[in-house]
Amino acid sequence: ILGGYEAKPHLRPYMASLQLDGQHVCGGFLIAEQWVLSAAHCTEGTNDKLFQVLLGAHSLTEPEPHKRLYRVRAQIPHPGSNIHNNRDDLLLLQLEEKAELNAHVKVLPFQREDRDVEADTVCEAAGWGTVTHSGRRPDKLQQVERPVISRDLCNHRTRHDHTITEKMMCTDSRKKDTCKGDSGGPLVCNGVAEGVVTAGSRVCGNYKKPAIYTRIAPYAAWIDGVMASAAG
Ligand SMILES: NCc1cccc(Nc2n[nH]c3ncnc(Nc4cccc(O)c4)c23)c1
Secondary structure (H helix, E strand, O other), X not given: OEOOEXXXXXXXXXXXXXXXXXXXXXXXXXXXXXXXXEOHHHHOOXXXXXXXXXXXXXXXXXXXXXXXXXXXXXXXXXXXXXXXXXXXXXXXXXXXXXXXXXXXEOOOOEOOOOOOOOOOOEEEEEEOXXXXXXXXXXXXXXXXXXXXXXXXXXXOOOOOOOOOOOOEEEEOOOOOEOOOOOOOOEEEEOOEEEEEEEOOOOOOOOOOOOEEEEEOHHHHHHHHHHHXXXXX
């Protein structure tokens, strides 16, 4: 997160850190006791190794009550996701067991009504992604408030030039923005997860390249179907 600030500890108890060999790779968030939603692009370059999912954390390194690393039983990328574009950039992770829910570990509801969030609505992004252009990684969860911008503005040829589909949404990226390692985290508007951070052009903090999120509502049926079929 560029231009943000340290989150109040455990006020976002749905936040997950997707890790490989003890290192934070991507964000994610708890959508059910045994399921985390993230971004399919997070698996790029991982040689299909399974992530471990850190829940209940504020600091990535310090011991904290209710902080716990979960093994993953299955990682299910959306069938439409691919490395060439940002479409369908969603990843479902089934934890080895149900997460122990408590004050520091809670499920975040996601939007099921497929209607655009109004432009200028101020939403929040959080993550352990880089906090400087030189790539400094924070130990503690960061957050930033960002206004939604219209798809028309985001699709302007000087911005993302007509690549933003109706299954994506954008926020202003002037100075304050999501960045490397924030992918997979939720965009929370009025307490509900409306989007999932996708890297898009990978640019951070430049108003010419607004931040892009995969809207969740259009994928509610897919999410429900995967969770129902794997239940048991
Ligand atoms: N703001 C959109 C957004 C959301 C999530 C991730 C991203 N960026 C990135 N995702 N993956 C990446 N791998 C390498 N570099 C990256 N961005 C980068 C790194 C250093 C300086 C800088 O200005 C930008 C990214 C960008």
